[in-house]
Amino acid sequence: MSTDNFNQYTTEEFETATRAVLGDIKATVEPNFGELGIVCDRSDIVAICKIVKQDPGISMEYLRSISVVDWVEHMEVVYHLSSIKHMNRIVIKVVIPLEDLKIDSVITVWSGADWHEREGHDLFGVEFIGHPDMSPLILYEGFEGFPGRKSFEIPVQETFYGD
Amino acid sequence: MNISDYISIFAIVFVMFNGILGSVLVVIYGERKVLARLQQRIGPSRTGPWGILQTLADAVKLVLKEDIRPQNSDRIIFYLAPLIIFTPIFMLWVVLPFGSGLVLGDIDLGLFYVSALLGLSVVGMVAAGWSSNSKYAMLGSARSAAQLISYELPLILSILSVGLFAQLFTDNPFNLSSIVNAQAGLPFIFVMPLAFVLFLIGGLAETARIPFDIPHADEEIVGGAFVEYSGIRWGAFQLSEYTGLITMAFLASILFLGGWSGPFSDKFVWLQPFYISSKTAFIILLAFWIRAPLPRLRIDQLMAFAWKAIIPISFANFILVSLVVFIGDRISLPIFQIQLILGLLNLISMIALAYLLTSRRKRRLAVYRERWGEK
Amino acid sequence: METKATVIRDENSETAELRINMGPQHPATHGVFRMVLTLDGERVVTVEPHIGYLHRGSEKLTEGENFQQITTLFDRLDYISNFNNEWVYVRTVERAMEVEIPERAEFIRIILGELNRIASHFLFYGTYGLDIGAMNPVMIGFRERERIQALFEGVSGARMMHNYFRVGGVKEDLPDGFVPAINALLEHLKKGYEDAKNILTESEIFIERTAGIGALDAERTLDYGVTGPVLRAAGVDYDIRKADPYSMYSDLDFSVPLGSHGDCYDRYMVRMLEIEQSIKIIEQCIRRLPDGPIQGKVSRILRPPEGDFFVHGENPRGDLGVYLVSTGGTVRPYRLKIRGPSFSNLMALSSMMEGAYLADSTVILGSLDIVLGEVDR
Numbered sequence: 001m002s003t004d005n006f007n008q009y010t011t012e013e014f015e016t017a018t019r020a021v022l023g024d025i026k027a028t029v030e031p032n033f034g035e036l037g038i039v040c041d042r043s044d045i046v047a048i049c050k051i052v053k054q055d056p057g058i059s060m061e062y063l064r065s066i067s068v069v070d071w072v073e074h075m076e077v078v079y080h081l082s083s084i085k086h087m088n089r090i091v092i093k094v095v096i097p098l099e100d101l102k103i104d105s106v107i108t109v110w111s112g113a114d115w116h117e118r119e120g121h122d123l124f125g126v127e128f129i130g131h132p133d134m135s136p137l138i139l140y141e142g143f144e145g146f147p148g149r150k151s152f153e154i155p156v157q158e159t160f161y162g163d
Numbered sequence: 164m165n166i167s168d169y170i171s172i173f174a175i176v177f178v179m180f181n182g183i184l185g186s187v188l189v190v191i192y193g194e195r196k197v198l199a200r201l202q203q204r205i206g207p208s209r210t211g212p213w214g215i216l217q218t219l220a221d222a223v224k225l226v227l228k229e230d231i232r233p234q235n236s237d238r239i240i241f242y243l244a245p246l247i248i249f250t251p252i253f254m255l256w257v258v259l260p261f262g263s264g265l266v267l268g269d270i271d272l273g274l275f276y277v278s279a280l281l282g283l284s285v286v287g288m289v290a291a292g293w294s295s296n297s298k299y300a301m302l303g304s305a306r307s308a309a310q311l312i313s314y315e316l317p318l319i320l321s322i323l324s325v326g327l328f329a330q331l332f333t334d335n336p337f338n339l340s341s342i343v344n345a346q347a348g349l350p351f352i353f354v355m356p357l358a359f360v361l362f363l364i365g366g367l368a369e370t371a372r373i374p375f376d377i378p379h380a381d382e383e384i385v386g387g388a389f390v391e392y393s394g395i396r397w398g399a400f401q402l403s404e405y406t407g408l409i410t411m412a413f414l415a416s417i418l419f420l421g422g423w424s425g426p427f428s429d430k431f432v433w434l435q436p437f438y439i440s441s442k443t444a445f446i447i448l449l450a451f452w453i454r455a456p457l458p459r460l461r462i463d464q465l466m467a468f469a470w471k472a473i474i475p476i477s478f479a480n481f482i483l484v485s486l487v488v489f490i491g492d493r494i495s496l497p498i499f500q501i502q503l504i505l506g507l508l509n510l511i512s513m514i515a516l517a518y519l520l521t522s523r524r525k526r527r528l529a530v531y532r533e534r535w536g537e538k
Numbered sequence: 539m540e541t542k543a544t545v546i547r548d549e550n551s552e553t554a555e556l557r558i559n560m561g562p563q564h565p566a567t568h569g570v571f572r573m574v575l576t577l578d579g580e581r582v583v584t585v586e587p588h589i590g591y592l593h594r595g596s597e598k599l600t601e602g603e604n605f606q607q608i609t610t611l612f613d614r615l616d617y618i619s620n621f622n623n624e625w626v627y628v629r630t631v632e633r634a635m636e637v638e639i640p641e642r643a644e645f646i647r648i649i650l651g652e653l654n655r656i657a658s659h660f661l662f663y664g665t666y667g668l669d670i671g672a673m674n675p676v677m678i679g680f681r682e683r684e685r686i687q688a689l690f691e692g693v694s695g696a697r698m699m700h701n702y703f704r705v706g707g708v709k710e711d712l713p714d715g716f717v718p719a720i721n722a723l724l725e726h727l728k729k730g731y732e733d734a735k736n737i738l739t740e741s742e743i744f745i746e747r748t749a750g751i752g753a754l755d756a757e758r759t760l761d762y763g764v765t766g767p768v769l770r771a772a773g774v775d776y777d778i779r780k781a782d783p784y785s786m787y788s789d790l791d792f793s794v795p796l797g798s799h800g801d802c803y804d805r806y807m808v809r810m811l812e813i814e815q816s817i818k819i820i821e822q823c824i825r826r827l828p829d830g831p832i833q834g835k836v837s838r839i840l841r842p843p844e845g846d847f848f849v850h851g852e853n854p855r856g857d858l859g860v861y862l863v864s865t866g867g868t869v870r871p872y873r874l875k876i877r878g879p880s881f882s883n884l885m886a887l888s889s890m891m892e893g894a895y896l897a898d899s900t901v902i903l904g905s906l907d908i909v910l911g912e913v914d915r
Contacts, residue, residue: 033845034633062776063763064850065877067861080848080861080877084760084776091848112763115885123597138590138914147598154598202677298558302580302896373671374743382566382669382900458743459671461897462580524742531745534798535807 014058014088021055022048035080035089042094042103045079049109052081052090059083060090063106066116068124070149075126077103096126105131123148175267179256187405188218193444194451201455228394233296236391240294245392245399248287251280252406259413260340262423262435273339274326277414278319281369284407285311288378288388291400295391303387306462307378310368313469314375318365320477321358324484325351325418328505331488331498343422350421354502357480357509357516359419363449364473366411368465370404372450374457377465408450409443416442476516483508555583562591566669566900569910573887573899580896585888592914600874605631605705605840608874613699615876616912618661619854621647621654621690624703626851629784630860631705633849634842642830643707644786645823649720650693650702652816652823656727657686658854659809659816662907663734666806669904670747674737682730689723692716705840707833717824724817731813739810748802752890752902755800762886765879766856767808768906772800778852792819802905809907812854841867855879855907878912 015036019029025048027040040048052060060081069076079092096103105128107113117128118137125146128134136143145152192207192215199206207214232241258273260266270276285308292304329336332345345351352359368375378387389400416422420442423435460468484505491501561572570591576583596615600608612623625647632639664679687697692713694700702709738744754764756772769776777794779787795811797804844866850859856879863873883906890902 033847035848061760062765064848064857064859065861065875067873067875067877069846069863069873069875078846078861078875080859084774084781087781089848091846110763111758111761112882112885115881136590138593140590147595152598154595198673202674203681204677298556302556302558302577373673376671377897380671380897382671383897385565454673456674456737456741457672458667458738458741458747459897460743461747461895463895464746527742527745528740531740531749531803534804535811 017057018052018090021051021058025051032091032093035091038090038092040092040094042077042096045077045092045094046104046106046109048092049079049081049106053109057086058088058090059085060088061085063110063112063116066106066113066120068120068126068148070124070151072150074098075101075124077120077126079106101125102127102129104129107131122146125149179267180253183253183256183406183409184402186409187402188222190405190409190447191218191221193447194454197448197451198455201452222398225398226395230394230396231391233391235296237294237296240290241391242396244287244291244294245396245403246287247290248284248403249399251283251287252403252410255280255410258339259410259417260343260422261439262432263340263344265423265436266340269338269340271335272337274322274337274342277339278322281318282311282315284369284403287403291392292388295388297391299384299386300388300390303378303380303384303390306380306384307371307388309462310371310375310378310465310469313466314365314368314473317361317469317473317477318369320474320481321355321362321365322414322418324355324358324481327481327484327488328355331492331501339417339422343417343424346421347424349502350419350424352419352421354506355419355480355484355509356506357476357513358484359415360513361473361477361480362415362419363446366415367450367453368469370407370411370450372408373454374460375465376459377462380459408447412443412446412450413439415446420446479512480509483512553578560899561588567903568665568908571884571903571908571910571913573903575891575896575899577896582891582894582896582899585891585899587884587887589884589910589913592910594915596915597874597876600871602870604869605842605871608871609703610699610701613701614911615878615915616853616855616858616880616909617698618909619654619658620698620700621650621703622851622853623858624700625651626849626853626858626860628703628705629851630847630849630862631840631842634845634847634862634864635705635836635840637706637836638834639707640831640834641786642828643832643834645827646708646712646832647703648785648787648790649820649823649827650690652819653686653689653720655854656813656816657683658907659813660686660730660734662809662854662904663738663806666904666907667738669900670744672738672741672744675734678730678734678737682727682734685723685726685730689719692719704833704836706836707831711832717827720820720824724820727813727817731810731817735810739807745803747898747901748806748905750799751802751894751898752905753799753801754886754890758889759800759886762889763882764856764886765882766853767805767812768883768886769856770794771797771804771808773798778850778857782850784851786823790819790822792816802901805905805907839869841869842871850877853879855909855912856883858912876912876915878915880906880908880910880912881915884908884913 015029018036025044027038027044027048029038031037038048052058060083062082062084064080064082067078069078075096075098077094077096081090094103103126105113105117107117115137117131118134120126121128121134122136122139123146196206207217210216210220255277257268258270258276288307289304292300325342326336328351329342329345333341335341371378380387389397392400416439423439425434425438428434428438487501487505556577558575558577560575561567562570572588574586596611599611609624609627612627613620615623660679660682664676667675690700691697694702754772756774759769759772760774773796775794775796780794792815795808797808842864844864846863848859848861850857858879859877861875862871865872887903887906891899894902
């Protein structure tokens with residue numbers, strides 16, 4: 001293990017191994033700021049996740065987080081994966097268009113995707129298809145709007161100081 | 164009975180009642196202070212000198228608080244439940260002697276009276292839990308019903324073994340005063356230490372104190388049967404809890420520690436209440452001490468402890484005492500020898516039990532030491 | 539004791555499951571966590587966790603703050619281990635801007651971070667004892683934590699919300715007399731640790747209550763994304779300080795305590811042994827603490843380059859990750875996602891609790907050692 005904080009696991013072998021494992025799935029694989037970045041179509045996300053989790057050489061058994069980024073013209077769902085066995089890290093980015101905010105849920109691959117996806121649904125309105133329970137997680141029932149988005153304006157509450 | 168009798172009865176009851184209330188205040192203050200010292204705290208220190216008025220202030224606060232009743236609760240039972248718990252515990256004090264002749268009603272079947280009234284508090288608990296219309300309260304009352312009924316048996320069996328043994332000394336073995344008189348020579352704790360320990364365990368469980376405070380379990384069911392009570396009604400529950408503790412300790416000192424008897428207690432009658440209250444205070448301190456470091460058991464472990472360990476031991480102890488008393492009486496051994504035999508047998512069985520418990524503990528600990536390496 | 543029980547049912551009697559609501563106001567839910575339990579008698583059938591009562595929108599708030607100002611928000615996430623939170627955040631920005639950090643600053647950070655870990659574990663010890671019903675542990679736990687916080691106050695000026703770590707270093711140098719003070723503190727902590735161990739570690743009731751409770755095997759624990767002591771208790775050797783060493787951790791000598799059964803007792807033991815290891819780390823750092831600057835060369839206005847960066851660090855509760863998306867040249871982050879360890883750990887709760895006793899539910903929840911400020915963000 002190197003002590004360098006930056007780019008420590010982006011070995012050439014890991015990149016080529018990941019490329020080889022992905023086979024004919026259409027995806028770009030290139031280093032992404034210290035991790036191995038995979039950019040793919042949203043239809044392939046579950047397939048890719050299954051492959052990178054189950055392949056013994058890559059073995060991404062640990063889903064660190066699922067983030068949604070609002071790029072105003074489109075949304076991006078970012079999956080951060082990590083391998084405890086090999087200490088490799090992968091980041092998968094999927095672009096989804098604003099008109100159709102839907103993506104397949106990866107809860108069948110990692111149970112830990114549960115609340116991350118619900119949070120993404122809460123704050124950004126991204127619908128994760130196949131998730132068993134999309135009820136609000138951190139917002140209350142009946143909350144209007146998606147507070148994570150750039151377009152959301154934080155309502156200003158008038159402070160009442162008394163008479 | 165003429166009018167002066169009524170007045171004197173009223174006066175006595177008034178004094179007793181307020182005396183118990185006062186002693187409850189003292190015990191609560193003592194618990195807070197003692198626990199604080201055991202935990203490197205100071206405890207109440209602001210209200211009055213050394214904080215002695217703290218419990219009084221709390222009591223006043225409880226009285227002044229709003230009395231809230233949940234909307235869907237059963238009104239009559241909800242209001243009755245504190246009284247149902249409160250009354251039998253106070254009725255117990257009718258037969259408890261503070262000194263020779265210093266007792267309200269010196270009834271012959273005092274032991275049975277005590278056992279009967281001890282069993283009544285479970286009714287109040289269930290009534291409180293059921294009528295509150297709260298799931299937490301219901302769980303709490305179900306737990307306390309299970310627990311109180313289970314631990315009633317060892318308690319009563321050890322009380323009865325005392326009565327059995329007192330037969331050798333007196334014709335009136337179930338009278339509390341004669342039990343105390345029987346211990347003038349040698350307190351029963353030296354003759355029947357096993358019964359004493361069983362009584363203490365049963366008493367702790369009956370008064371629902373740590374490690375047996377499962378009916379209350381603040382971290383799980385937030386106070387059990389009393390969740391929905393507030394103000395003076397909650398205070399009444401608390402009062403009966405602590406009165407229960409005092410009663411248990413008082414009973415233990417009567418049954419096992421020789422009651423009011425002590426050095427010069429025959430010559431100076433005024434020493435007798437002093438002796439009995441200091442013995443009671445000692446037992447109460449023991450309960451505080453047990454409370455400080457120990458965690459709480461789980462309900463199934465508690466039940467297993469009762470039905471697999473404590474109750475068989477109590478029965479064995481009861482049979483042992485009755486055999487020794489019966490045979491000793493038949494072959495008319497001197498009382499001293501019977502005491503010696505029973506004491507020795509008790510000691511042997513205590514040592515055997517202690518050995519069994521420690522070896523079990525060692526076996527269990529070995530597993531965890533191995534798991535974690537000797538560190 | 540294994541929790542084996544045969545349920546005896548009377549054919550004629552009718553039983554019903556009981557749904558009870560625990561929280562958000564409940565003494566054992568460690569904050570404003572709420573769970574709806576379905577009970578069969580005293581046994582838990584299903585658990586339905588509800589979070590969000592402490593949601594303050596921290597992630598959204600960061601988008602309106604400068605990079606220097608965000609540190610204060612991180613103090614308020616996991617409010618038991620503030621230094622560790624700040625540390626992960628400043629490391630994210632440092633990594634994005636590729637800042638060199640002077641060695642003295644690194645050692646100061648490690649000392650404070652490890653002290654904070656000890657404080658957090660002592661708090662766990664206290665509250666865990668309380669969850670099981672013992673009163674003494676909480677006094678010992680808070681006593682030791684209070685000593686540590688007094689030192690923190692001397693260093694940063696605040697007991698909890700420090701705002702002390704800066705991008706490139708720390709806010710100011712250690713106060714005079716820090717080294718004697720921390721040496722005295724460590725002596726106290728060692729004594730307090732022995733006290734703590736004596737009360738619970740070998741207590742028979744404690745073992746009965748925790749051993750075999752809430753056990754989850756390594757595979758399933760990992761499946762939920764659980765990290766930190768809970769994962770290590772299941773036997774998975776994953777400590778970011780070792781696995782992906784940051785700061786000076788690769789130079790320091792310490793070991794990672796591992797459990798084998800993944801039950802509540804192992805979680806407790808892992809945390810207790812981590813206190814020992816942290817004391818060991820701090821002692822090494824004090825010995826090696828060099829003189830020198832405490833702040834690297836950083837421009838006054840922070841403008842990280844374009845890109846997205848994910849940095850994680852080992853918090854007392856597990857793997858805290860910060861995902862920073864920067865559009866380049868701006869003084870505010872475009873998006874900042876916080877991956878809190880408690881958030882993921884809490885997900886595994888329901889599978890741990892099913893089939894346990896009601897009394898165990900608080901024990902299991904306590905063994906996860908969650909902080910709601912981080913779960914809800």
